[in-house]
Amino acid sequence: MKKAMLLVLFLVPALCLAGEMVKVKVQKTSLFEQPNFLSKTVATLQFGDQLEMEEVVKDWAKVKFGQQKGYVHQSALTSTKVDLRTLLFSSSSSSGTSQDEVALAGKGFTPEVERNYGKAHPEMNYALVDEIERYSVDPNLLRTFIQRGGLKVSEGQR
Amino acid sequence: MKTIILLLLVPMFVGCATATQVATSVAVSAGYITEGQKQALDKTAVKVEKAARPVSETEEYYIGRGVAATILTRYSLYRNPTVTAYVNYVGSTVVMGSPRPYTYGGYRFAVLDTDEINAFACPGGTIFVTKGMLKMVSNEDQLAAVLSHEVGHVAEKHGLQAISSARWTEVVTTLALETAKAYTAAEMASLVDLFQGTVDDVFKTLVVNGYGREQELQADMLAIGCMKTCGYDGRQFISLLDRLEQTSKQTSEGIFSTHPGIAERIQAVKDPAAAAARPTPPEERIMRFKKTAVSW
Numbered sequence: 001m002k003k004a005m006l007l008v009l010f011l012v013p014a015l016c017l018a019g020e021m022v023k024v025k026v027q028k029t030s031l032f033e034q035p036n037f038l039s040k041t042v043a044t045l046q047f048g049d050q051l052e053m054e055e056v057v058k059d060w061a062k063v064k065f066g067q068q069k070g071y072v073h074q075s076a077l078t079s080t081k082v083d084l085r086t087l088l089f090s091s092s093s094s095s096g097t098s099q100d101e102v103a104l105a106g107k108g109f110t111p112e113v114e115r116n117y118g119k120a121h122p123e124m125n126y127a128l129v130d131e132i133e134r135y136s137v138d139p140n141l142l143r144t145f146i147q148r149g150g151l152k153v154s155e156g157q158r
Numbered sequence: 159m160k161t162i163i164l165l166l167l168v169p170m171f172v173g174c175a176t177a178t179q180v181a182t183s184v185a186v187s188a189g190y191i192t193e194g195q196k197q198a199l200d201k202t203a204v205k206v207e208k209a210a211r212p213v214s215e216t217e218e219y220y221i222g223r224g225v226a227a228t229i230l231t232r233y234s235l236y237r238n239p240t241v242t243a244y245v246n247y248v249g250s251t252v253v254m255g256s257p258r259p260y261t262y263g264g265y266r267f268a269v270l271d272t273d274e275i276n277a278f279a280c281p282g283g284t285i286f287v288t289k290g291m292l293k294m295v296s297n298e299d300q301l302a303a304v305l306s307h308e309v310g311h312v313a314e315k316h317g318l319q320a321i322s323s324a325r326w327t328e329v330v331t332t333l334a335l336e337t338a339k340a341y342t343a344a345e346m347a348s349l350v351d352l353f354q355g356t357v358d359d360v361f362k363t364l365v366v367n368g369y370g371r372e373q374e375l376q377a378d379m380l381a382i383g384c385m386k387t388c389g390y391d392g393r394q395f396i397s398l399l400d401r402l403e404q405t406s407k408q409t410s411e412g413i414f415s416t417h418p419g420i421a422e423r424i425q426a427v428k429d430p431a432a433a434a435a436r437p438t439p440p441e442e443r444i445m446r447f448k449k450t451a452v453s454w
Contacts, residue, residue, distance in 0.1 A: 076260040
């Protein structure tokens with residue numbers, strides 16, 4: 001009985017991928033034509049966007065976003081389902097994709113907490129942090145940088 | 159009876175207090191447990207649920223911003239557009255070879271204007287490298303090695319592991335878990351204090367005490383993996399560690415105060431680094447490094 005329950009705990013999440021709704025958990029990411037960072041961007045996805053999972057190709061998820069189809073790297077996605085395996089076996093501060101990151105976004109350490117912290121500690125130079133974050137790498141220049149440097153980005157890392 | 163207990167425990171340990179309460183109510187109705195036992199189980203479920211929640215990725219982002227702001231109280235930012243761009247392009251390349259290429263706010267790379275030899279990875283993806291460290295690298299592949307190692311710390315959330323578990327439990331118990339609500343002034347003051355404590359925990363580990371031996375070795379292995387995936391020469395990682403080890407004989411400041419045991423690290427990654435060997439880089443890679451390095 002115990003073995004059967006454990007088997008269910010491990011197998012159910014893995015079997016429920018196709019058709020599952022997933023959400024974007026990062027501020028911005030790309031829906032790529034192919035499972036490759038250097039492939040054409042089909043659409044730009046924002047935090048909280050809902051996608052329909054079609055299949056998993058290594059570290060990439062083939063998804064449907066409205067009428068568009070493409071690939072998103074799995075590290076940019078969160079499931080709204082509870083992954084029992086991670087909850088049961090991960091430590092409190094370790095990495096985990098079990099929680100619905102989008103639902104948690106308004107809780108805990110929020111922009112409001114940061115604002116109040118900044119007011120209490122004016123020596124913290126958040127303007128400089130913002131300046132660092134404003135820097136953005138041009139995808140086309142990055143592609144050229146990689147190609148001319150004799151570098152590569154393979155499909156489905158690891 | 160064992161089956162009933164198991165059924166009560168499953169929702170409790172997946173962090174679902176409501177499901178536990180439903181299950182315990184059914185168990186009371188069926189006469190399996192008493193009302194007192196039900197209340198004890200319900201309370202435990204709430205505690206387990208609160209303590210079980212990991213740091214969310216948006217919280218990681220705000221903690222990282224706090225750590226970055228703290229680091230910037232100690233060091234000045236080096237604002238050279240050519241150097242900043244180059245470090246960001248090399249960094250963005252290795253990020254694509256990492257196990258976690260996306261974080262909530264994304265990865266950014268910045269240079270600190272100090273001759274101290276060091277690099278810091280703030281949770282969430284802001285990575286600092288000092289001018290002193292840039293002066294230590296002899297080519298782009300070695301710069302990729304430094305940045306890959308720091309990306310490894312972010313990917314594995316090593317910074318977050320520095321947060322004391324007691325503090326995190328307090329953070330989670332301070333929060334309203336079930337419904338979003340506006341915090342009272344007292345709750346906000348408490349959260350701000352806890353935020354400061356959390357940022358301090360991470361800052362002290364990054365800048366003062368350093369990561370543990372296992373975390374450093376893990377970041378090294380991830381760095382070799384990143385370099386291999388992207389086509390950088392893994393042997394350059396060893397060349398850089400060799401140079402750092404030589405320098406450590408002359409100074410104990412900066413990275414050498416927080417990263418002891420370089421010789422042990424060399425031994426640990428020697429073989430995987432050799433397996434990640436790549437042929438001589440194209441002229442373009444050699445020249446763009448030389449062109450940029452004159453600025454640091």
